[in-house]
Amino acid sequence: MTVSASASRTAVSRTAVSRTAVSRIAVAGGIALSSVALLSGTAFAHVSVQPQGEAAKGGYATVNIKVPNERDNASTVKVEVNFPTDHPLASVMPQPVPGWKAEVTKAKLAKPLELHGKKINEAVAKVTWTADGSKIGPGQFQQFPLSLGQLPEDTDQLVLKAIQTYDNNEVVRWIEESKEGAAEPQNPAPVLKLSAATDDHHGGGAKADDKAEDKAEDKAGHGKASHTEAAGSHAGSGSSGSDTTARVLGVIGILVGIAGVAFGVLAGRRRSA
Incomplete structure (x- = not known):
C-alpha cells in the first residue's frame, strides 16, 4: 500500500509538471504569434503598388496604388505618385475613383x-x-488603379516614390529605397517588380489568351475523345452481343449432343431386352 501511494504521488507530480510546461509553451506561442501579427500589420501599412x-x-x-491610413486622428486627403526619370513611361492613365480628382503631370x-514607330518627347512625371x-x-485604405x-x-x-498628405497638414514621404x-x-518607396518579357508585349493579356486557347483545345480534344469512346462502346456492345450468341449456341449444341447420347443408350437397352 505504501509503494502504491508513493507511485500515485509521483504520477500526480509529473502530471502537474507537464501541465505547467504546456501552459508555459502556450503562453510563449501566444506571445510569438502576437509579435508576428504586430510586425505584419506594421509592414502592410505602407503605401504599395500591386x-x-x-x-x-x-x-x-494595370496596377493598384494601395494607400492605407496610418493615423488614428487624421484622414488622408492627397496622394502623389512619382515615376522614375531614368526609365520613363509614355503612357500612364488613371482609372476614375469616386470622390477623388486625378491629375497627370508630364515632363x-x-x-x-520611340513607341509604336513614333518619337515621344515627354513622359509622365507624376499622378x-x-x-x-x-x-x-x-x-x-483606398486603391488607385493605373494603366502603365x-x-x-x-x-x-520600377521605384514609384509616393507622398501622402493628411487633413491635419502632416506629410509622409514614402521615398526611401530598400x-x-x-x-x-x-518609409519605403513602393516598388513594381517586372517579369520576363512576353513575345507579343501585351503582359497579362497574352497569358489570358493562351489560357483561352488551351481551354478551347482541351474542349475539342475532350469532344473527340468522347466520340472515340462512344464508338468503342458501340463496338464493344456488338462484340459482347456476338460472344453471348456464340455461347448460347454452344450450350444448345452440348444439350443436343447429350440428348442424342441418352437416346442411343436407351435404344440399345430396349434392343437387348
Whole structure:
C-alpha cells in the first residue's frame, strides 16, 4: 500500500509538471504569434503598388496604388505618385475613383522615346489624387488603379516614390529605397517588380489568351475523345452481343449432343431386352 501511494504521488507530480510546461509553451506561442501579427500589420501599412496580373518587360500592365491610413486622428486627403526619370513611361492613365480628382503631370525628356514607330518627347512625371468629396479615414485604405506602358525592358523593377498628405497638414514621404541585405527603411518607396518579357508585349493579356486557347483545345480534344469512346462502346456492345450468341449456341449444341447420347443408350437397352 505504501509503494502504491508513493507511485500515485509521483504520477500526480509529473502530471502537474507537464501541465505547467504546456501552459508555459502556450503562453510563449501566444506571445510569438502576437509579435508576428504586430510586425505584419506594421509592414502592410505602407503605401504599395500591386500589379493586377502580370507586369512584363516591354508590355503594358494595370496596377493598384494601395494607400492605407496610418493615423488614428487624421484622414488622408492627397496622394502623389512619382515615376522614375531614368526609365520613363509614355503612357500612364488613371482609372476614375469616386470622390477623388486625378491629375497627370508630364515632363520633357532629355532623350526621346520611340513607341509604336513614333518619337515621344515627354513622359509622365507624376499622378496626383486629391480628395473631392471623399477621404481615407482612420482604419481604412483606398486603391488607385493605373494603366502603365510601355514598361521598360532594361530593368527588373520600377521605384514609384509616393507622398501622402493628411487633413491635419502632416506629410509622409514614402521615398526611401530598400537596399539588398539591409533592414527595411521606415518609409519605403513602393516598388513594381517586372517579369520576363512576353513575345507579343501585351503582359497579362497574352497569358489570358493562351489560357483561352488551351481551354478551347482541351474542349475539342475532350469532344473527340468522347466520340472515340462512344464508338468503342458501340463496338464493344456488338462484340459482347456476338460472344453471348456464340455461347448460347454452344450450350444448345452440348444439350443436343447429350440428348442424342441418352437416346442411343436407351435404344440399345430396349434392343437387348
